[in-house]
Amino acid sequence: MSDNLMIEALGISKGFASYKRPADRLKRGMLGMVARLTPHGAARRAAHHRADALANVFWALRDVSFSVALGETVGVIGRNGSGKSTLLQIVCGTVAPSDGSIAVRGRVAALLELGSGFDVEYTGRENVYLNAQLHGLTRQQIDERYDDIVAFADIGDFIDQPVKTYSSGMFVRLAFAVIAHVDADILVIDEALAVGDTFFNQKCFGFLHEFKRRGTILFVSHDTSTIKKLCSKVIWIDHGKVMAHGDPSEVCNAYLEARYSGPDLGRPQRPQPGARSLHTARDGRRELINASTLRNDIEVMQFNRQSQAFGSGDARIVDVTLLDDLKRRLEWVVGGESVTLRVSVVTSVVLMSPIVGFFLKNDRGQDLFGDNTFARYEDNTVQCTVNDVLCAEFSFVMPVLPVGDFSINVAVAEGTQYNHVQLHWVHDALPLRVHASRVQHALLGLPMLHLGVAAN
Secondary structure (H helix, E strand, O other), rough: OOOEEEEEEEEEEEEEEEEEHHHHHHHHHHHHHHHOOOOOOHHHHHHHHHOOOOOOOEEEEEEEEEEEEEEOOOEEEOOOOHHHHHHHHHHHOOOOOOEEEEEEOOOOEOOOOOOOOOOOOOEEEHHHHHHHOOOOOOHHHHHHHHHHHHHHOOHHHHHHHHHHHOOOHHHHHHHHHHHOOOOEEEEEEOHHHHHHHHHHHHHHHHHHHHHHOOEEEEEEOOOOHHHHOOEEEEEEEEOOOOEEEEEHHHHHHHHHHHHEEEEEEOOOOOOOOOOOOOEEEEEEHHEEEEEEEEOOOEEEOOOOOOOOOOOOEEEEEEEEEEOOOOEEEHHHHHHHEEEEEEEEEEOOEEOOOOEEEEEEEEEOEEEEEEEEEHHHHHHOOOOOOOOOOEOOOOEEEOOOOOOEEEEEEEEEEEOOOOEEEEEEEEEEEEEEOOOOOOOOOOOEOOOOOOOOOOOO
């Protein structure tokens, strides 16, 4: 194991067996022992095969290899049942792999299943001492940090109530507060923060960003926006196998494509290059804002027909543009201006329930805001025939964006908000570049309708 590696997994597999007869369990255990004592090679594989033949084995993980270096924050994504939680349990040492090897360096603090490491009959105070001792702290160390742990959890008088009376959010508060104060080298977190409230989540992510400077994090989440924001690289697992690993934006885009395209839609499709629009573009910046020191100059690029895209191909997005109040195409706009995003779609089949949606994201891949037509017009669905041109328009006030590059993802699907097939999803369909802004330390700013100050 290299000196800079904190976690190194080589060919990890994990199977869970079920048996027709109790005697088969004993036989398989004995054959498994023989397999482990057999030297590597064909003989060992044959011994494993004889053992596995006695049971129905569900393989949660198959030949998974990865490494995490010191200071890295690695995200793990995948559908429910893909093997993510099993992988984290193996990293933490609570589950042993059926095959392969894993090496972990340093103290690991884990937030896995809700309430793991807690005794529900004990009070919160008693569980702080129990859980912190499980993470390697002495009684004296816990005494010294107890007040800080309680302050971080912020559950008030419930700290002296039995944990069985806690809500799921209070469980998370107390569990995270403990792992934040145990001097861990590696934090392992499995989607637990999803049940916390907004304010506590902000506190937790603030701590994680600070911890990244000195430690290593392994983080599971279904929220690809959070993964892109927090992680330096991502591992995508599906049916127990690593499908991709590397750059967060690239891996998350591939995961979204597989998740929303369906199993039989083939490789990503790209729209064919077309003629450039002949509409006259307009500079949408108002003179007052443009001349002020608070201006927010946003350059609007052309629809990027070469962007990465995927979908069934039963409809195709052919144009995406920002318009002003008079429906004129914009090439510049400022935060605070009223704009309309128009998405034009050509259909190849009859569509009974088309949905068009968008997301504005920053250069780190974080989704800032968006909407879709199903959410707004569920009771007024538009139907399309072959070769129809479907135009969806979203009117809103452009937020104040910080300096940098942004883009708008657009998509068209068929179905409902919760059960649909992606017809065409285009990443980075409409690029935006912000040249000036008053926003320095936020993801975006809200345009103020009025801002004043007075002294009485």
